[in-house]
Amino acid sequence: MDCSVALRRSSLGDARALDSTVRLDRPNDLPAAAAALTLQQSMALATVVATDETASADGDLKVRYVFEPTAPADDRFVTLLVSVDAARPEVPSLTIAIPAANWHEREMRDLFGIVPVGHPDPRPLVVHDGWPAGTFPLRKAFDGSRRVPVHPAQEFPHLVVEGEGVFEIPVGPIHAGIIEPGHFRFSSVGESVLHLDARLFYTHRGLEKRMEGLSPLDAFYVAERICGVCSVAHGLGYCEALEQIAGAAVPPRARLIRSIALELERLYNHVGDVGNVCAGAAFHYGTATGSRLKERLQQANERLAGNRFLRELVIPGGVRLDLSTDVLTPLEVTLREVLSEFDELMGRIEANPSVVDRLDETGVLSHQAALDLAVTGVAARASGIDRDARRDHPHAAFTLANPPRLQVATAAEGDAMARVSVRALEARESVRLIREFIRRLEPGSLRGNLPEPVPGGRIGIAAIESPRGEAVHWLRTDRDGRVERYHLRSPSYHNWPAVALAAETAIIPDFPLVNKSFELCYSCTDR
Amino acid sequence: MTAKGLPVWLMLAEMALLVVAGPLITGVIQKVKARLQSREGAGVLQPYRDLAKLFRKGTVQSDSASGFFRAVPVLVLAATTAAAALVPVLRAGPPAFPLGDALMLLGLLALARFLTAVGALDAGGAFGGMGASREMMVAPLIEPVLMMVVFSSAIFAGTTELRALAAYRGAWTSWIVAWRAADFLGFAAMLVLLPAETGRIPVDNPDTHLELTMLHEGMLLEHSGPGLGCMLLASHTRQIVTLGLVSALFFPVGHTGATGGIGLLAGAGAFALEISLLALFLALVESSYAKLRLFRVPPYLGVGFACALTALALRIL
Numbered sequence: 001m002d003c004s005v006a007l008r009r010s011s012l013g014d015a016r017a018l019d020s021t022v023r024l025d026r027p028n029d030l031p032a033a034a035a036a037l038t039l040q041q042s043m044a045l046a047t048v049v050a051t052d053e054t055a056s057a058d059g060d061l062k063v064r065y066v067f068e069p070t071a072p073a074d075d076r077f078v079t080l081l082v083s084v085d086a087a088r089p090e091v092p093s094l095t096i097a098i099p100a101a102n103w104h105e106r107e108m109r110d111l112f113g114i115v116p117v118g119h120p121d122p123r124p125l126v127v128h129d130g131w132p133a134g135t136f137p138l139r140k141a142f143d144g145s146r147r148v149p150v151h152p153a154q155e156f157p158h159l160v161v162e163g164e165g166v167f168e169i170p171v172g173p174i175h176a177g178i179i180e181p182g183h184f185r186f187s188s189v190g191e192s193v194l195h196l197d198a199r200l201f202y203t204h205r206g207l208e209k210r211m212e213g214l215s216p217l218d219a220f221y222v223a224e225r226i227c228g229v230c231s232v233a234h235g236l237g238y239c240e241a242l243e244q245i246a247g248a249a250v251p252p253r254a255r256l257i258r259s260i261a262l263e264l265e266r267l268y269n270h271v272g273d274v275g276n277v278c279a280g281a282a283f284h285y286g287t288a289t290g291s292r293l294k295e296r297l298q299q300a301n302e303r304l305a306g307n308r309f310l311r312e313l314v315i316p317g318g319v320r321l322d323l324s325t326d327v328l329t330p331l332e333v334t335l336r337e338v339l340s341e342f343d344e345l346m347g348r349i350e351a352n353p354s355v356v357d358r359l360d361e362t363g364v365l366s367h368q369a370a371l372d373l374a375v376t377g378v379a380a381r382a383s384g385i386d387r388d389a390r391r392d393h394p395h396a397a398f399t400l401a402n403p404p405r406l407q408v409a410t411a412a413e414g415d416a417m418a419r420v421s422v423r424a425l426e427a428r429e430s431v432r433l434i435r436e437f438i439r440r441l442e443p444g445s446l447r448g449n450l451p452e453p454v455p456g457g458r459i460g461i462a463a464i465e466s467p468r469g470e471a472v473h474w475l476r477t478d479r480d481g482r483v484e485r486y487h488l489r490s491p492s493y494h495n496w497p498a499v500a501l502a503a504e505t506a507i508i509p510d511f512p513l514v515n516k517s518f519e520l521c522y523s524c525t526d527r
Numbered sequence: 528m529t530a531k532g533l534p535v536w537l538m539l540a541e542m543a544l545l546v547v548a549g550p551l552i553t554g555v556i557q558k559v560k561a562r563l564q565s566r567e568g569a570g571v572l573q574p575y576r577d578l579a580k581l582f583r584k585g586t587v588q589s590d591s592a593s594g595f596f597r598a599v600p601v602l603v604l605a606a607t608t609a610a611a612a613l614v615p616v617l618r619a620g621p622p623a624f625p626l627g628d629a630l631m632l633l634g635l636l637a638l639a640r641f642l643t644a645v646g647a648l649d650a651g652g653a654f655g656g657m658g659a660s661r662e663m664m665v666a667p668l669i670e671p672v673l674m675m676v677v678f679s680s681a682i683f684a685g686t687t688e689l690r691a692l693a694a695y696r697g698a699w700t701s702w703i704v705a706w707r708a709a710d711f712l713g714f715a716a717m718l719v720l721l722p723a724e725t726g727r728i729p730v731d732n733p734d735t736h737l738e739l740t741m742l743h744e745g746m747l748l749e750h751s752g753p754g755l756g757c758m759l760l761a762s763h764t765r766q767i768v769t770l771g772l773v774s775a776l777f778f779p780v781g782h783t784g785a786t787g788g789i790g791l792l793a794g795a796g797a798f799a800l801e802i803s804l805l806a807l808f809l810a811l812v813e814s815s816y817a818k819l820r821l822f823r824v825p826p827y828l829g830v831g832f833a834c835a836l837t838a839l840a841l842r843i844l
Contacts, residue, residue, distance in 0.1 A: 167653075167656075168653075169653045169654075169657065169739075170653060171653075171738065171739065175736075175738075176736035176737070176738060177736045177737070191821060191822070278817070279735075279737075280737070280740075281817040281818060282728055282732040282734075282735060282740070282817055282818035283816070283817035283818075284560065284563075284564055284728075284734070284813065284814055285563070285564055285814055285815070287564075288564035288565065288566055289564075289565075292565065352815075352816070352817065354729060354816040354817040354818075354819065355816075355817040357817075357819075357820060357823070358817050358818070358819075358820055507820075507821060507822070508657070508739050509661075509739055509740040509820075509821045510740075510820065510821075511739050512737040512739055512740055
C-alpha cells in the first residue's frame with residue numbers, strides 16, 4: 001500500500017467535490033493506508049464513523065476513517081472506507097500509530113461490536129457497568145425505544161498505580177458544583193499526580209441513534225441540543241452537512257447572520273471561561289466579573305434571538321430571524337462595554353502576580369502530545385498548533401466570495417496561562433469579526449431552497465469552529481432522504497485525553513485549574 | 528483596674544459574646560467581599576440562618592466512621608469556646624481567677640485543629656484525608672509563629688495572661704505613634720498569619736466547592752446536620768478569637784477604659800471597631816489575590832516567621 005492508492009479517488013457518496021473516499025479492499029490494508037495519509041501527507045484523524053449497512057446490498061458493517069490536512073486553509077476530507085464482515089466484525093487497530101483513534105475505536109467496539117484488533121485498552125468507553133454484553137445500540141437491529149435490562153456488574157477496572165505511598169483519589173461523577181458528571185480517578189504520591197483516569201459518558205443519551213430515521217429537518221433540533229453552550233456551532237454544523245447533501249445555497253445575508261451567531265456564542269463562552277479559570281485559582285474578582293459579563297452577553301443573545309443560547313437562529317437552509325438595525329444597535333453598545341470591561345479584567349489578571357503564578361506552567365500540554373491526540377481549538381492553539389476551522393474548513397460567512405481575514409491566535413507554552421491568553425485574544429477577535437459582519441450585512445433573503453425530500457444516499461461532512469474547537473459533523477441520508485446515520489465528533493472528544501495528560505504535570509490542588517483552562521463539554525462528548 | 532481583679536462572670540460573659548458574635552464577623556466579611564465583587568451578596572446574618580438550618584437537620588454519617596467521629600464536632604466546639612474565654616473583650620486587667628493564658632489559648636486552638644483532622648481521617652473519605660494532610664502541613668508553620676508573636680509582647684509585659692498583658696500594654700501605651708520596631712514587626716507577622724489561621728485566601732479558600740483544592744473545608748465534608756453546625760460555629764469562633772488575640776496584643780485601647788457600665792460599653796465599642804477593621808482587611812486580601820499554589824504557602828508563611836523572629840530578637844536584646 002503506497003501513497004498512490006490513497007490518492008486514487010472515487011466518488012462514494014461524498015457531497016463535496018473537494019472530498020474523496022478511498023475504499024480499501026481488505027481491512028488489513030488500513031494501517032498502511034492510514035500511515036500513508038498521516039506520515040506522507042501529514043494529515044490528522046478528523047473522525048471515525050461506523051455504519052451498519054447489513055440491510056443494504058453490501059450486507060456489511062462499514063467504518064470510515066476521515067482524515068483532514070494539517071496544513072492551513074486546505075479544506076479537504078479524505079475518507080478511508082473499510083468494509084467489515086458482519087459475521088466476524090474486526091478491523092486492525094490504529095491506536096498505537098495514531099493515538100487520536102483510541103476513543104473512536106473503543107466507541108465503535110461498544111456501540112457497533114466492531115472489534116479493533118490490537119487495541120491496547122480492552123475496557124468499555126461509552127457503555128457503563130451493567131450494560132448487557134453483546135448488545136450494540138447503534139446496530140440497526142437494536143430497538144432504541146426498548147429498555148435494556150441492567151446486568152450485575154463488577155467494579156470498573158480503573159488503571160491503578162502501585163507502590164509505596166501511592167494513593168487513589170476518586171472524584172465524581174457527582175460533583176459539588178453545578179457541573180456535568182464525570183469520574184476522575186487520581187493516583188498520586190503526596191500532592192503530585194501520577195496518573196489520571198477520566199471516565200465520562202455518564203450523559204450518553206443515544207442522540208445519534210435517536211436521529212436515525214427522522215426527517216432531516218426534525219433531526220436538526222436534536223443536533224442543536226446535543227450541548228447547551230455549543231448550540232449554534234452544532235446546529236450550524238448539522239445544517240452545513242445537510243445543505244451539502246441537498247446542494248442548497250445559503251444566501252449571503254444568512255451566512256453573515258450565522259457567523260454573527262457563531263461569534264456571539266464564542267464570545268460568551270470565552271468570557272465566561274476566563275472567569276471560570278479565575279474560580280479555579282480562587283481569584284474572586286475575576287470569577288465575579290467573568291460571570292457578570294457572560295450574563296450580559298447572554299441577555300443580549302436573548303434580545304437578539306429570543307434565546308440565551310441563540311437556539312434556532314440558524315436553521316437548515318438559512319436563518320430563522322433577521323437581525324434588524326434596532327436589535328443590532330443595542331448589541332453594538334453591549335459589545336463595546338463588555339469588551340472594555342473584559343480588557344480591564346484581563347489587565348487585572350495579567351498584572352496580578354498571585355494569579356499569574358497559579359497559571360504559569362500549570363497543566364502543560366506539549367506540542368507533540370497535542371499533535372498526537374489531534375487536540376483542537378484553544379487547547380491546540382495554546383500548544384502552538386495553527387489550526388482554526390473557520391480558516392481551514394470555511395463555513396458560514398467565511399465561504400463568501402470575499403471572506404473576512406481571520407487572525408488565528410496561537411501561543412507556544414501550552415500551559416494554563418497560554419490557554420487563557422489565547423482565549424482573550426480570540427474573544428477580542430470575535431468582537432472585531434462581529435462588527436465586520438454587521439458592516440457587511442446587505443439586504444437579501446434569509447433562506448435558500450432546501451429540496452424536500454433531500455437527496456438520498458449522500459454524505460455531508462462539515463467542520464465548524466465551535467467555542468471549544470473544531471467539531472466534525474458527518475451526515476448520511478437513506479434512500480428516502482431521511483437521516484440514516486449522523487455522527488458528531490465534538491472538539492471535547494479529542495481534547496479530554498489531553499486534559500488527563502496535562503494533569504499529570506500538575507499537583508492535585510491545581511487540577512480544577514487545569515481542567516477549567518481546557519473547559520470541555522461532557523454532553524458534547526457523551527452525546 | 529479593680530484591686531481584686533476581673534470577676535469570673537465577666538470573663539464567661541465575654542466568652543459567650545465572642546461565640547455569639549463570631550458568625551456575624553463571617554457575615555460581614557462575606558458581605559464586604561460580595562460588594563467588592565459588585566455583587567449584592569447575602570445579608571450579614573446569613574451565617575446564623577445557616578447554623579439554624581443545620582441544627583434542625585438530621586445527620587448522615589459515613590459507614591466507615593467510628594463513634595469518635597460523632598464526638599468530634601462537640602469536642603472541637605468545646606475547645607474553641609474554651610479558648611474564647613481567654614480573650615479580653617470588654618475590660619482588661621489581671622483576672623481574679625486566671626482561667627488560662629495565651630499559650631493555653633493557642634493550645635486549645637491547636638487541639639481543635641488536631642481533633643478536626645483526626646475526625647476527617649476517621650470518616651475515611653478521600654477529601655477529608657487530603658484536607659487533613661494539607662492542614663497538618665500548614666499548621667506547624669502557623670502555630671510556632673503565633674507563639675513567637677505572643678512572646679514578643681509577653682516578654683515586655685512580663686506575663687502571658689492576655690488580660691493582664693492587655694492591661695499592662697494599655698497602661699504603657701497602645702497608640703501606634705508609640706510603637707517600637709518590635710511592635711510593627713510583630714503586627715506584620717500577625718497580618719501575614721491571619722488569613723492562614725482563619726482559613727482564608729491566599730492560603731485556603733472558604734468559598735470553594737472544588738474538593739481537590741480544599742484545606743479546612745475538606746475536613747468538614749463528611750460532617751452533616753448539627754455536627755456540621757458545630758464545626759462551622761467553631762470556625763466562626765476560631766476566627767473571632769484570632770482577631771481578638773490581635774486586638775489584645777496590639778490594640779488594647781478599649782480595655783483600659785473607665786470601670787462601670789459606661790466603661791464596659793466603651794470597651795465593647797472599641798473591640799467591635801478593631802475586629803471590624805481586621806475583618807475588612809481579611810475581606811480586602813481575599814478579594815485582591817488568588818490562592819497561592821500549595822507549595823508556595825510555606826515561603827509565604829516564612830515571611831511571617833522572619834518578622835516574628837526579628838520582633839522577638841529585638842525585645843530580648
